[in-house]
Amino acid sequence: MYSAQPHVAAEARAQKVLTRTSVVRVRARHLLPGRVRGSGRNRCLRTTNPSSVASKCTCSSVAEVRRLGSGQRQSSGPGDGRPSDSWQPVSVASSSGEVPSTGDLQAAADRLAGQVRRTPVLEVRGSEFGVAGRIILKLEHTQHTGSFKPRGALNALLTREIPPAGVVAASGGNHGAAVAWAAARLGVPATIFVPATSPPTKAARIASYGGQVHVIDGYYDEAVVAAGTYAAHRDVTSVHAYDEPAVVAGQGTLGLELREQVPDASAVLVTVGGGGLVAGVTLACRDGGPSVVPIEPTSCPTLAAALRAGGPVEVEVGGIAADSTGARRAGRIGLQVLREAGIGVRSVTDDAIVKAQRVLWERCRIAAEPGGAVACAGLLTGAFRPHPGDTVVVVVCGANTANLP
Secondary structure (H helix, E strand, C coil), X not given: CCCCCCCHHHHHHHHHHHHHCCEEEXXXXXXXCCCCCCCCCCCCCCCCCHHHHHHHCCCCCHHHCCCCCCCXXXXXXXXXXXXXXXXXXXXXXXXXXXXXXXXXXXXXXXXXXXXXXXXCEXXXXXXXXXXXXXXXXXXXXXXXXXXXXXXXXXXXXXXXXXXXXXEEEECCCHHHHHHHHHHHHHCCCEEEEEECCCCHHHHHHHHHCCCEEEEECCCHHHHHHHXXXXXXXXXXXXXXXXXXXXXXXXXXXXXXXXXXXXXXXXXXXXXXXXXXXXXXXXXXXXXXXXXXEEEEECCCCHHHHHHXXXXXXXXXXXXXXXXXXXXXXXXXXXXXXXXXXXXXXXXXXXXXXXXXXXHHHHHHCCCCCCHHHHHXXXXXXXXXXXXXXXXXXXXXXXXXXXXXX
């Protein structure tokens, strides 16, 4: 029987990795300055036990918890992670305001050429999925780090100056892995905040790219607050997971790519979380491209609620795909792009997502994570119904899972 829960053995292996690496579990209060007891310079707790940090941390911020055995000491000079009066980040506002232009997407494609993978497509007969038409799977789960996220993360880092203290991000897992991967390519440190609700395998993957991982109680939005508090007191560059022009432009390169690969596509189905991927693909598919169909879990109704309300609103999130689609508030860029394009959101249940994972594995030997199978679930459930003669692209956007269906 297929289980939605990660495989026990794989989770155990991931936990061992977390214990050996720079992963710490913290509470948000430890991120605030001025909590050092005693006198002298800020102290640093070194530990191999992540679960002990929440109760034992006495450093001025959890970010000063360094990798065990690194031998690093805090410095009072430049690049020690404290704000400087002289450093200012380079603006990454798009040339057409907050929403990236077609030129921004093409510039991102030129910038990322040879840096990210041109992921393949796989043609599947519609009858294999019980639908009409021709189905093309865009295998974005074969991208670096196992998801589409490196496109946006690397584009964002390449469009700004990065201080020696590096970059910080909040993530359900995939964005954090992408930022850590991109930072490693550029030779800068990455500090990533992830919620405790994310699978340990995702935190371990971030650490495998050299990221300093901090696990925060709650969901993605709690990790965002923790990362923002950390960044406010340090000379670091923040990279938002989905509501940032350079990130959206980078994700849009996926859309430019699939238009070249499948020029006769009539529709493309895209998983929706905070809205960065669907915004980028929608922008790429303007001017004669395929129609874009956003698919979102019913348990994470973030963008659907925002479209109904006419603006971002906070919603309750949960369910099987919350680690990748569990933003409580939609991004303004994604919302604006969908509203201007007149595009609505379609929903699928957790059971439908599990079924899509199983079908992708049984028919194509694709081990998609829940978030990566959401778009396919939209096809299988009839949330989107292709007509005979249609060519439909389904984006398989992630495969960071310990579970084989």
